[in-house]
Amino acid sequence: ELKxxxxxxxxxxxxxxxxxxxxxxxxTSDRLYxxxxxxxxxxxxxxxxxxxxxxxxxxxxxASLDTKARLSTLHITAAVHDLSATYFCATYPRGSxxxxxxxxxxxxxxxx
Amino acid sequence: xxxxxxxxxxxxxxxxxxxxxxxxxxxNHNSMYxxxxxxxxxxxxxYYSASEGTxxxxxxxxxxxxxxxxxxxxxxxxxxxxxxxxxxxFCASSELGQTRAGNQPQHFGDGTRLSIL
Numbered sequence: 566e567l568k569x570x571x572x573x574x575x576x577x578x579x580x581x582x583x584x585x586x587x588x589x590x591x592x593t594s595d596r597l598y599x600x601x602x603x604x605x606x607x608x609x610x611x612x613x614x615x616x617x618x619x620x621x622x623x624x625x626x627x628a629s630l631d632t633k634a635r636l637s638t639l640h641i642t643a644a645v646h647d648l649s650a651t652y653f654c655a656t657y658p659r660g661s662x663x664x665x666x667x668x669x670x671x672x673x674x675x676x677x
Numbered sequence: 678x679x680x681x682x683x684x685x686x687x688x689x690x691x692x693x694x695x696x697x698x699x700x701x702x703x704x705n706h707n708s709m710y711x712x713x714x715x716x717x718x719x720x721x722x723x724y725y726s727a728s729e730g731t732x733x734x735x736x737x738x739x740x741x742x743x744x745x746x747x748x749x750x751x752x753x754x755x756x757x758x759x760x761x762x763x764x765x766x767f768c769a770s771s772e773l774g775q776t777r778a779g780n781q782p783q784h785f786g787d788g789t790r791l792s793i794l
Binding site for chain 2: 574596600606608653655663664666667670
């Protein structure tokens with residue numbers, strides 16, 4: 566059974582600092598998704614990582630995937646308040662056609 | 678472009694009442710999903726429909742039924758609501774399969790906030 570674990574679950578950062586959120590998954594998978602959710606809002610897709618070594622960047626966020634280590638990271642560079650949100654990673658078990666498994670989310674708070 | 682539309686946005690029910698949550702998508706996706714989100718639990722899949730005419734159980738199907746009415750619409754029914762079903766419910770849609778389209782992310786609606794007293 567696929568399990569997805571994120572850490573940390575809560576992260577309080579100062580503006581301008583760097584930090585990394587980790588997403589580990591327990592069984593083989595070849596697709597990894599990162600989503601952002603603002604309080605009381607829907608989920609917004611950030612990144613789709615489809616192969617080992619994939620790296621995607623958008624603004625101050627960069628995501629990577631290591632399928633051999635079953636690990637994805639979301640790196641935040643020079644955080645700003647607008648990045649405050651909850652970030653989820655999610656993946657499918659290999660061969661699954663519908664059962665997207667989510668981590669519990671990392672609640673990020675960026676303080677001035 | 679509306680994307681995924683859920684109704685209602687808020688609802689309060691009494692224990693034992695029934696209710697249907699509606700979801701429609703206009704992206705011509707084959708697959709649709711229902712999730713529930715509880716504090717500290719992430720999103721958990723209730724049911725999904727890989728294509729019109731098919732439905733499958735997800736991680737937490739007990740107490741729910743679904744209907745894939747047509748390609749656009751996928752409804753979730755609570756036959757006898759229980760306080761444990763108080764949650765935020767999200768509908769999503771996507772393509773499936775190991776294809777360029779199937780690898781794209783799921784698109785989510787704005788959610789239905791359901792309280793059961």
